[in-house]
Amino acid sequence: MIKTIIAASVMTTIALAPTNALVAVNSADQSIKPAVVSAVAADSAASGKNSLLLQYLKKSGYEANGDSLGYEETWGDPLTYNQRTDAHFEGGSMSFYSLYNGTTSAKVVKDEKGNITDGSMVTEAPEDSAPSGPFYELMAKEYQKPEWKNAGTVAEDGKKLKKVTIDRISHEGTSAENMKKVKIRETVYLDAATGLPVKSEVHEEKSGEMVLRNTFTYEYDRKDRDQELFDISDMNLKDYTSEEVKTNNPHLPIGGKLPNPMADLVSEGTITEAQRTAIETALGQAKQNGFDENKSEEERLKEALAGIVVDGTITQEQADIVINLFK
Numbered sequence: 536m537i538k539t540i541i542a543a544s545v546m547t548t549i550a551l552a553p554t555n556a557l558v559a560v561n562s563a564d565q566s567i568k569p570a571v572v573s574a575v576a577a578d579s580a581a582s583g584k585n586s587l588l589l590q591y592l593k594k595s596g597y598e599a600n601g602d603s604l605g606y607e608e609t610w611g612d613p614l615t616y617n618q619r620t621d622a623h624f625e626g627g628s629m630s631f632y633s634l635y636n637g638t639t640s641a642k643v644v645k646d647e648k649g650n651i652t653d654g655s656m657v658t659e660a661p662e663d664s665a666p667s668g669p670f671y672e673l674m675a676k677e678y679q680k681p682e683w684k685n686a687g688t689v690a691e692d693g694k695k696l697k698k699v700t701i702d703r704i705s706h707e708g709t710s711a712e713n714m715k716k717v718k719i720r721e722t723v724y725l726d727a728a729t730g731l732p733v734k735s736e737v738h739e740e741k742s743g744e745m746v747l748r749n750t751f752t753y754e755y756d757r758k759d760r761d762q763e764l765f766d767i768s769d770m771n772l773k774d775y776t777s778e779e780v781k782t783n784n785p786h787l788p789i790g791g792k793l794p795n796p797m798a799d800l801v802s803e804g805t806i807t808e809a810q811r812t813a814i815e816t817a818l819g820q821a822k823q824n825g826f827d828e829n830k831s832e833e834e835r836l837k838e839a840l841a842g843i844v845v846d847g848t849i850t851q852e853q854a855d856i857v858i859n860l861f862k
Contacts, residue, residue, distance in 0.1 A: 592674075612760075616637070618667075641770075641772060701721050702718065820839075
């Protein structure tokens with residue numbers, strides 16, 4: 536059977552960070568002190584020393600009252616770019632794999648005794664797979680994206696931490712009838728030397744105020760090479776091609792190349808590559824600043840592009856074409 540794979544980024548939504556010794560956390564302490572990352576661990580993460588060892592992260596989560604949410608462990612191979620994340624929770628665990636340079640994604644569900652109860656994998660062609668790379672490097676790059684706002688620096692326990700934030704809207708509820716939008720703000724404290732997270736906080740809006748919801752700590756380590764960590768060959772997982780996934784999920788852009796209307800406008804000659812960059816920068820900046828939820832999507836897009844229309848970077852006609860793409 537010809538296999539075509541899904542993007543590795545679909546497999547995991549949790550950011551993890553490594554240390555060379557697990558740090559005990561007092562769950563009753565609301566401030567949640569950052570995990571200590573030794574100079575050796577920081578240097579290794581930044582410069583690639585000990586490149587034969589696996590990169591490891593443990594991310595622990597806590598409710599606002601200090602109760603544990605569980606934890607996740609991630610192993611990344613800096614040579615093959617194989618990656619595995621285990622999410623541990625009451626009653627069992629789930630493992631997510633990104634293998635063969637991002638061309639195979641797998642999910643495995645286990646009960647509290649470690650027995651596999653469910654699992655599946657999807658494969659896709661190399662040219663359609665998500666970008667892969669060394670785990671620590673991919674983590675650091677995540678917080679360099681324009682969506683993250685720089686909120687200055689702080690000093691804790693003698694370490695300089697860079698503070699970055701991002702605002703999101705969470706759609707929460709159990710049905711369409713009780714679904715509600717909740718504003719979420721995530722704040723991450725990065726080691727200034729490595730760009731890797733040390734701790735993070737999630738606040739949600741309640742009665743017009745941002746209230747602490749969860750805290751997370753990140754611990755880094757280097758682990759001996761163990762390729763069995765990434766071996767799924769004997770798991771008898773359900774095997775899907777991306778064509779099968781698309782058939783079962785017609786509205787989900789999995790497998791093959793994702794639609795890229797902005798790139799199409801460039802190839803059609805409607806806009807230049809420089810104009811595309813300016814448009815994407817303007818839209819990204821507008822997203823950082825926060826959209827007015829009382830305005831329509833069309834109104835928000837017009838406001839986002841107004842500045843580069845006024846300065847002549849793009850014409851109003853080009854702006855209208857872009858707006859129509861996203862309406």
